[in-house]
Amino acid sequence: MLYFLGRRILSALSVVLVTLVATFALFFIAPTDPAAAICGERNCPQQRYEEIKKGLGLDQPKVKQFADYLEGLAVGRTYINGGVERECKAPCLGYSFKNDRPVLEMLGNRVPVTVSLVAGAAIIMLTVGVTIGSMAAKRRGTAGDRVLVTSTLVISSIPYYIVALMIALYLTIFYPILPRGSWTPPTDNIGKWVAGLVTPWLVLGLVNMTQYVRYSRGSMVETLNEDFIRTARAKGLSDRVVTYKHALRSGLIPVITIFGLDVAGMLAGAIFTERIFDLPGLGNLVLESLVNFDLPVIMGTVLVSSIFLVTANVIVDIVYSLIDPRVRLS
Amino acid sequence: MSIGSPGSTVGVEDHPASAEPERAKGVAHGKSPTRIAMDRLRKDKVAIVCASIVLFFVLIAIFAPLLAKLEGGNIADFNPKLIDEFGFPTIGVTPDHWFGVEPRTGRDNFARWVFGARPSLQVAFTATVFGTVVGVVMGLMAGFLGGWVDRVISWVIDFVLSLPYLLFAIALVPIVESWRGGSMNLTPEQQSSTRFFVLIFVLSFFGWAGLARIIRGEVLSLREREFVLAAKAIGVSTPRILFRELLPNLVAPIVISASLALPAYVTAEAGLSFLGVGLIEPTPSWGQTIATATNWFQADPIYLWLPVGAITILVLSLALLGDSIRDAFDPKTRR
Numbered sequence: 001m002l003y004f005l006g007r008r009i010l011s012a013l014s015v016v017l018v019t020l021v022a023t024f025a026l027f028f029i030a031p032t033d034p035a036a037a038i039c040g041e042r043n044c045p046q047q048r049y050e051e052i053k054k055g056l057g058l059d060q061p062k063v064k065q066f067a068d069y070l071e072g073l074a075v076g077r078t079y080i081n082g083g084v085e086r087e088c089k090a091p092c093l094g095y096s097f098k099n100d101r102p103v104l105e106m107l108g109n110r111v112p113v114t115v116s117l118v119a120g121a122a123i124i125m126l127t128v129g130v131t132i133g134s135m136a137a138k139r140r141g142t143a144g145d146r147v148l149v150t151s152t153l154v155i156s157s158i159p160y161y162i163v164a165l166m167i168a169l170y171l172t173i174f175y176p177i178l179p180r181g182s183w184t185p186p187t188d189n190i191g192k193w194v195a196g197l198v199t200p201w202l203v204l205g206l207v208n209m210t211q212y213v214r215y216s217r218g219s220m221v222e223t224l225n226e227d228f229i230r231t232a233r234a235k236g237l238s239d240r241v242v243t244y245k246h247a248l249r250s251g252l253i254p255v256i257t258i259f260g261l262d263v264a265g266m267l268a269g270a271i272f273t274e275r276i277f278d279l280p281g282l283g284n285l286v287l288e289s290l291v292n293f294d295l296p297v298i299m300g301t302v303l304v305s306s307i308f309l310v311t312a313n314v315i316v317d318i319v320y321s322l323i324d325p326r327v328r329l330s
Numbered sequence: 331m332s333i334g335s336p337g338s339t340v341g342v343e344d345h346p347a348s349a350e351p352e353r354a355k356g357v358a359h360g361k362s363p364t365r366i367a368m369d370r371l372r373k374d375k376v377a378i379v380c381a382s383i384v385l386f387f388v389l390i391a392i393f394a395p396l397l398a399k400l401e402g403g404n405i406a407d408f409n410p411k412l413i414d415e416f417g418f419p420t421i422g423v424t425p426d427h428w429f430g431v432e433p434r435t436g437r438d439n440f441a442r443w444v445f446g447a448r449p450s451l452q453v454a455f456t457a458t459v460f461g462t463v464v465g466v467v468m469g470l471m472a473g474f475l476g477g478w479v480d481r482v483i484s485w486v487i488d489f490v491l492s493l494p495y496l497l498f499a500i501a502l503v504p505i506v507e508s509w510r511g512g513s514m515n516l517t518p519e520q521q522s523s524t525r526f527f528v529l530i531f532v533l534s535f536f537g538w539a540g541l542a543r544i545i546r547g548e549v550l551s552l553r554e555r556e557f558v559l560a561a562k563a564i565g566v567s568t569p570r571i572l573f574r575e576l577l578p579n580l581v582a583p584i585v586i587s588a589s590l591a592l593p594a595y596v597t598a599e600a601g602l603s604f605l606g607v608g609l610i611e612p613t614p615s616w617g618q619t620i621a622t623a624t625n626w627f628q629a630d631p632i633y634l635w636l637p638v639g640a641i642t643i644l645v646l647s648l649a650l651l652g653d654s655i656r657d658a659f660d661p662k663t664r665r
Binding site: 174302313 | 488489492493494495496497498500501502503504505593597600601604605606607620624627628634638641642645646649650653
């Protein structure tokens with residue numbers, strides 16, 4: 001088990017490291033010119049341009065820039081800008097080109113938003129999706145089951161952002177049935193926090209739930225046909241216990257795997273939800289930074305999201321190996 | 331086609347196809363999997379309806395200039411006379427402007443709508459073709475050659491699949507743009523056409539890996555089969571084995587993957603354009619129109635509903651069609 005864990009974590013670290021190199025290569029080695037972007041479009045005095053470049057460390061060779069970045073991540077680094085020294089503690093992601101704030105702090109402000117959004121939606125997605133899915137599996141082949149399967153197929157085939165946008169426009173603005181999306185930290189006012197997030201939760205959760213209805217239905221249909229279920233029935237256990245205690249436990253395994261990856265994907269890509277409901281999360285941060293070509297911020301976000309994704313992969317693998325001992329052997 | 335009456339053997343040896351009338355009497359005798367799938371699709375009502383809708387949109391895209399001419403509108407003409415001082419259009423649906431005009435600019439909605447079908451389909455189809463070709467070639471090479479080629483390609487596949495796709499796609503757009511000279515030194519037209527290629531590049535970059543992994547797995551099992559060994563033994567060259575022996579056995583996964591990729595790409599293109607990192611003015615695109623139209627949706631719902639309806643129906647049909655195609659190729663599903 002320990003060997004399996006070690007190997008899995010090592011391979012995850014290698015992916016993070018390569019992501020780091022790849023993002024750096026993309027964003028810093030590409031012939032982009034953030035200095036010109038900061039200085040202001042076309043008529044930028046040469047001297048000012050050089051100054052900005054020096055201040056950002058863009059006049060250094062690329063390899064040196066990358067080494068500095070890595071050093072900042074690992075042990076922290078000191079920035080010297082216009083004679084002022086600033087200590088940036090590890091893990092240092094640098095300073096925003098645009099407003100000169102530490103990237104780590106900017107990300108720190110955004111992560112709670114995205115995490116709150118995804119956590120609420122994930123709970124809805126999993127509980128509602130699995131409940132409906134296993135109910136459909138029990139009533140397999142009936143008219144209700146067929147209607148359900150078809151409607152989930154149709155809903156999950158429509159682009160998500162269209163559904164979210166239409167609900168945002170028509171149910172929160174045109175007919176204000178649901179509260180509009182907004183962000184209040186839960187530590188400030190928990191009621192406002194819930195009110196601002198309830199619509200995004202419902203939209204993100206219920207639209208994505210449709211896949212879980214299908215996954216869990218398929219998985220439960222298979223499980224309900226297994227021998228151990230027949231044994232459980234033969235023992236005289238009630239239908240409820242058989243379905244929700246015996247079958248669900250085994251049928252949930254594949255669903256949990258997909259769930260772990262989905263949550264990670266949502267953490268890295270709840271961009272549409274954040275944009276449509278105007279929530280200041282990670283995705284919105286990237287969109288804002290793109291306008292100014294704020295490289296350190298974009299790179300920091302990409303890096304943090306990749307780490308989310310890779311970590312989730314590892315956790316899913318480990319959980320999976322705990323549930324199913326066969327995985328460790330292969 | 332038939333030479334001689336059914337049952338006669340005249341000409342059968344030189345023309346194996348002439349034996350068909352006889353076979354047709356039996357049921358499913360020697361049909362290729364693709365033939366079986368096509369037969370199943372033809373009987374599938376959902377697939378037929380969806381295919382017709384997709385065809386309808388393809389025709390709109392192809393004949394967009396003709397349709398616009400028929401109506402008399404133009405995608406680029408500003409009509410300041412048709413909008414009031416606040417930017418609201420003063421006309422609704424008229425014989426001159428079938429779907430009304432855009433708020434603020436007064437451009438013709440119908441013309442922009444029919445032309446908007448073009449980038450969606452062009453980007454999606456091109457990205458699908460690129461993604462499929464790269465995925466198939468990579469998968470074939472990794473699976474068949476093995477060794478370090480396999481290790482390198484497999485690692486790249488794992489890497490691409492582990493990246494946060496949407497975030498990277500968004501971040502890549504300005505980067506790739508800057509390779510082509512940066513957004514500041516380009517005219518809007520140049521920038522707009524650059525975005526077009528950037529989108530195709532970004533979508534195919536993330537699209538090939540999934541297919542490559544599937545193909546690699548299939549090839550791993552196929553390459554140990556007798557017909558491949560036989561081909562190797564008689565000295566057939568590697569490219570020929572790959573493309574003439576193995577490829578025909580991979581039709582099903584390729585077709586399925588491509589048909590599921592299409593709706594995903596249409597969705598992605600419109601979504602990125604909606605976020606402002608996809609296609610931009612002056613190219614008419616549905617995603618971008620949706621983004622603008624959200625500011626006007628109460629006063630001018632038709633402006634919003636045109637692209638929303640089009641994307642929804644197109645993606646839905648493509649997705650359901652893809653689903654039917656997958657079912658048709660799957661020997662396990664029976665209706």
